[in-house]
Amino acid sequence: MGTLWFWIVALMLTAYVVFDGFDLGVGIVYLFVARTETERARVLRSIGPVWDGNEVWLLAAGGTLFFAFPLLYASAFSGFYLPLMMVLWLLILRGVSIELRGHYADPLWRTFFDGLFSFSSALLTIFFGAAMGNVVRGVPIGADDYFFLPLWTNWQTGANPGILDWYTVLAGVFALAALSLHGALYLALKTEGDLERCALCIACRIWRATVVLTAAGIPATVLARPASLNNFKGHPVAFLAPLAVIASLGMMRYTMAKGSRLFSFLGSCGYLISMLVGAATGLFPVLLPAVGIAGRDITIDRAISDPHTLRVGLIWWSVGISLALMYSVIVYRQFWGKVPTDAEGYGH
């Protein structure tokens, strides 16, 4: 049961990265791709119907964590208190800037909200990358299973790390590249004309950065937490994940040169999924690794809820997630295809 819930949470976080990832990415490349008011309105329309639904995956993953692994939830939400609050602020600012933009006619106000949207999207992505870096590297869990991380210490991994060190900053920059690539490919899929060309051109450049950062990131992870390799050594079949990473990078490159936008975007989805599956495989069965002397890793067995809770939870989770999936299918079908060029702006 614990293993099942581990993969359920991993799946939901992956869904969050793949879905909300593209609208965060669109936010990052927004100011570079779209220059005029009509272009910006079209870009916002491409994510307008779906961005808030995509964010629900994060909320749902948090909720699932809360009932399946209460110890992890309590420990992590206390230890990452300050950065989590900052994420919340950024999520608020980002949502507000998308929604309020259309309600102000003055171009200066619109420019202000455009800047806020792009800034908060980029910063959120860096934060999420750094958060992932923290989970992979491990945190100084105390004897009481709690911890507190300062924002930074000496920028080194080891017994006394901060939220930010060389590894987590690398993870943040990596996330910035991977998600802007994801977002640019989504834009290329959803728009036409100059916008599509421009998005594709930016995607080609970011693709190179992503390849470099992937090549740096994998050895860095082994360096930051050597135990990440254990599962790969024990079950060589797990090496399929890094192979899939390379394959999807290749697929993106090939389809960007010639091929359909849909396949480039799917390549990017495959890339993110295989990266995250690889990371989850490296962690399993640990949920949050400990660094330093006092701490014990928070593992599935230690954090898992009461069996009765899990049984009841599985039923309700299935009901809830089916509703969410139905909603997603309806919305994505409704808005399938390119955003029409003559459409009105995203204001309602």
Add this chain to the structure above:
Amino acid sequence: MHWLSAFLVFFGSWISGFFIIVTNAWMQHPVGYKLLPNGVYAVTSFTQLLLNPWALLEYSHNMCAAVVTASFVMSAVGALYLLQGREGPYGRIFLKLGVIAGIISCTLQVFPTGDLHGKYMAKNQPTAIAAMEGLFHTEKGAGMVLMGQPNYETETIDNPLVVNNVLSFLIYGTTAAEVEGLDHFPRDQWPSTLPLLFYSYHIMVGLGTWFGALMGIAALLLWRGKLYSSRWMLWLIMLSWPLPHIATTAGWMTAEIGRQPWLVHGLIRTAQGSSTHVSAGNSLFTLLGFLGMYTVLSLLWVIVVYNHIRSGPLVNGQAAHPQTVTV
């Protein structure tokens, strides 16, 4: 399709409200739980949790308050349009709908929801009721303090304006009944911030009385067909729109401060629930951050809503009073 979407929005938000209230009600009045050997409380009956009498009372009182707020905002917009002398039917429609919904919800807010909630609270959180009413000493035929300032040192109310016997009557239905004052309970069970609790409660009840009176007179005028031309009444309705927001906030403060010093009433004290690893400085920092952000957002919100109200509803896809948005 529009109707279905609107219905789903209503259904989703009211269901979501119910689960929030269920959680809060469990903290106010825990039911259907057992204590596990490792010191963790586990829910044993989902039905009991959902049908917690406290939850049903709190939910009806709270949702009724939401309708009060909505009807005040709606009638205020209607009143504004009429005062401005705008053409078209919207001013009258908004005002009529707002006042009818307002008089119904204001009545339900006091009776039965508020009344029953108070009585249930007196039974299960007597310290909270005593502190809300500023009743320091146990009394037979206790009076209700309409206004006054609780004085911690002398344990009396300064400048009191009291109606005799009313409190006993409201809680127990007879004017002679004895109401337990704060002196009946050990000091470590008193809600920790008495004056704040007293004022929140009195602001809620005072404003509630104003809402009832205002909507009552407005409904009377509507019935006699004089409402649309009574400019003094339109002014009062228009100016009253922020008050339900304040009353709702004060009501929640009453519920939450009244529960103190408990996190879960009778089971876990608030001091036991506080985080050991997040420092007070950190919490203050984020609290100030939220305050700052919400101040800015409120300003933006006021601008947006004001502009939308000014340009009016769409008629055949066109704004009836097109305005360029100016800030």
